[in-house]
Amino acid sequence: MLKTCLFYRFYVVFFSYLLFKYSIKLTRLSNKMKFYSIFLSVLFILGVHVSKAQTVYSECDQRPCRLDTLIANHVYIPPVVDDLDPFETAWDSAIWKPFNFIWLVNDGTGERESGLHDAISESDFKAEYKTVWSKTTNRLYILVKVTDEVLIKGCPVDGNPDYGKFDVVEVFCRAQGVCTSGCDHTFTTDAYAFHLNLQDDYTLAGAWDIESGYQKINYRDFFTLGFSDYSTGGGGSEYFWEIEMQVPDAAGQEVTLTPEQVLGFSLAYCDNDIPNKGRDHFIGSIWQPTGKRNASWQDAAQYGRLKLATPKSKQTALSNIKNEETSLIVYPNPSSEFVTLSGSFLETKSLSLSLINSVGQVVYNQANINSNLDEYQLSLVGLQPGVYFGQVKADDKEYYFKVVKSY
Numbered sequence: 124m125l126k127t128c129l130f131y132r133f134y135v136v137f138f139s140y141l142l143f144k145y146s147i148k149l150t151r152l153s154n155k156m157k158f159y160s161i162f163l164s165v166l167f168i169l170g171v172h173v174s175k176a177q178t179v180y181s182e183c184d185q186r187p188c189r190l191d192t193l194i195a196n197h198v199y200i201p202p203v204v205d206d207l208d209p210f211e212t213a214w215d216s217a218i219w220k221p222f223n224f225i226w227l228v229n230d231g232t233g234e235r236e237s238g239l240h241d242a243i244s245e246s247d248f249k250a251e252y253k254t255v256w257s258k259t260t261n262r263l264y265i266l267v268k269v270t271d272e273v274l275i276k277g278c279p280v281d282g283n284p285d286y287g288k289f290d291v292v293e294v295f296c297r298a299q300g301v302c303t304s305g306c307d308h309t310f311t312t313d314a315y316a317f318h319l320n321l322q323d324d325y326t327l328a329g330a331w332d333i334e335s336g337y338q339k340i341n342y343r344d345f346f347t348l349g350f351s352d353y354s355t356g357g358g359g360s361e362y363f364w365e366i367e368m369q370v371p372d373a374a375g376q377e378v379t380l381t382p383e384q385v386l387g388f389s390l391a392y393c394d395n396d397i398p399n400k401g402r403d404h405f406i407g408s409i410w411q412p413t414g415k416r417n418a419s420w421q422d423a424a425q426y427g428r429l430k431l432a433t434p435k436s437k438q439t440a441l442s443n444i445k446n447e448e449t450s451l452i453v454y455p456n457p458s459s460e461f462v463t464l465s466g467s468f469l470e471t472k473s474l475s476l477s478l479i480n481s482v483g484q485v486v487y488n489q490a491n492i493n494s495n496l497d498e499y500q501l502s503l504v505g506l507q508p509g510v511y512f513g514q515v516k517a518d519d520k521e522y523y524f525k526v527v528k529s530y
Contacts, residue, residue, distance in 0.1 A: 185224070185410035189427050192385065193220060193254070197434040199483055200514050200523075201257040202264050202365060203475055203490060204349040209363035212521050214266055217253035220408065222267065222390060226416035227405035234405070236416045243404055247272050248394045252408060256431050259483040260367075261380055267292055267364040267390070274362065275395040276321035278328035283339050286331050287402060289320040290395050294330075295419050295426050297387030298370050298378045306424040310335045313373045314387060314423035317342060319366070325350045333420070345369040345377075380431055388429035389419065451515065457527035464499045464524070468517045475516040476501070478526075481509055503528045 183190050195217070202213040225237040243249075253266040271290070278289045297314035308314040310333070317330040327348040329341040349365040369377045370386065390408040395401065405417065409427040419425045452465040476499075478487035486506060492499070501513075508528050515522045 183410065184412070187221070187408075187427065188410045189389070189425055191409075192428040192430050193388075194430050194432050195254040195256045195263065196432045197382070198255050198257050198264075199259055199434070200477065200479065200512070201255070201260050201262060202266075202367070203477070203488075203516070204264070204347050204365040204367040205490065207349055207351045208516070208519070209266055209268075209349070209351055209365050210519070211516070213255060213264070214253055217255050217266075219251040219253055219268075222250035222252050222392065222406065222408045224407045224410050225404060226391065226407045226411060227402070229401065229403050234402070234417075236413060243394075243406075245270065247396075248392075248404060248406065250392060250406065252390060254429060256380055257483075258380060258382075258434065259479055259485055261369070261377070263368045263370055263380065263386075265294065265364075265366040265368065265390070267366070267392075269362045269364070269392065271360065271362060271394060273396040274321075274360070275398055276325065277323045278320040280322065280328050280341075280343075284329070284331070286318045286320050286329070286339070287393060288395060288399050289328075289393075291393035291402075292319045292364050292366070293317065293391040293393065293420075294319065294366070294368065295387070295389045295391070295423075296368075296370060297423050297426055298372045299387070300385045301387050301428055302423040302426070304424075306422050308423050309333065309421045311373075312371070312375055314426065315342070315371065316420040317346070318393075319346065319348065319364070321350060325352075342371070345371060382431055382433040384431045386429045386431070387423055387426035389425075389427035391419065451522045451524055453524045453526055457529040458503060459529045460504060461500050461502045462526050464501060464515065465497060466522070467497050468520065468522070469497050469499055469515075474499070476513065478511050478513045480507070480511055486511070501526075 187193060198213045198216060200213060202211045225241050225243060227234045228237050228241050248269070248271050250267060250269045252268065255264045256262065257264070275289045278284055278286055294317040295315070296317065299313070302314065306314070312334070315332050317332055319330050320328050322328045327343060327346060329343050330346045331339045331341055334340050345368060347367040351363045351365070353361040353363070370380060372378045392406045393402040394404040394406060396403050407416070411418070411425060415422075415425050451468075453462050454465070456462055474492040475490045476487065476492060477485060477489075478501075479485050503526070506528050508530050511526050511528060513524045513526060515524070
């Protein structure tokens, strides 16, 4: 279809030009000939404009591309990213997005842009991702699921590490939205290309970006990472990178996320299979045209678009959350000092408990609670009177409750 359109456009433009050129040299033109001359001249002009429009469209031969707006749904109770559990209810509202566009390959002689026939076996690498955001914490959350036969970790935390020799999740982000001109951010903070990689103990080594003089700056304080490994029983292991992110502006300060805000945003993955060799593949979350497949670390015009969805009403959102079992009892309720959570599921080695107030602020968040009893006392001392919503995580299940702090 594209070739047909190109041929047609060339045909119209070329013959319109010839007829117009030679018709103006004729001293005696019939009215009919004048009409055809003017008509074909107009087609010539339209052909140029259609050609320009088609050039823009050709930058999106596959979807999603940088012109598409993807959505991050809002959650009042955000994921707890450092609890090594990527299956929390907070992710249920998000859909898996593709993460399978090969930007670069290394054929043994060096990196080159991917071609038409380049492919990666699913046992070597495949990925997808989700995004949500929460005004409760003012954070963006990213869940990346990767199947990879080899994971290269052990990146140093300090110094000027060669992070490209390790497996990397790369987060491209621009708080000011989509960039349309002056988008080179190689040595600026107008946009960011954060390179996240792992220490030997699977904790976050850094979130590196390049600034003046190719110095690598570690923005690790803007990120919290939970990394978990789930064997697939096949040719690779299934890894989850669960990321909590503060979104910085051009001054390096955290921005306040707002509904309907559009971020410049996309992801990439550096897949390394041999230590100290460098990446075998560079895979992106959006399609990029030829000549632009390794441009995002410098050019923010190649970022995709991520829109922060408007939150549902708190009552609607929380009423859609159901306990997996009806075995959680909370008493006394209302209470002025403490409530007791009771249920057999509390007899576990580790619990997580969080509490948010009626305006979405986290007022209590505790992980790795050791409990050998079927009851747990939650203190309400210091909290303002009002309604609070709680979440308890025990093993692979989640339980939700409402408590009223009285005067």
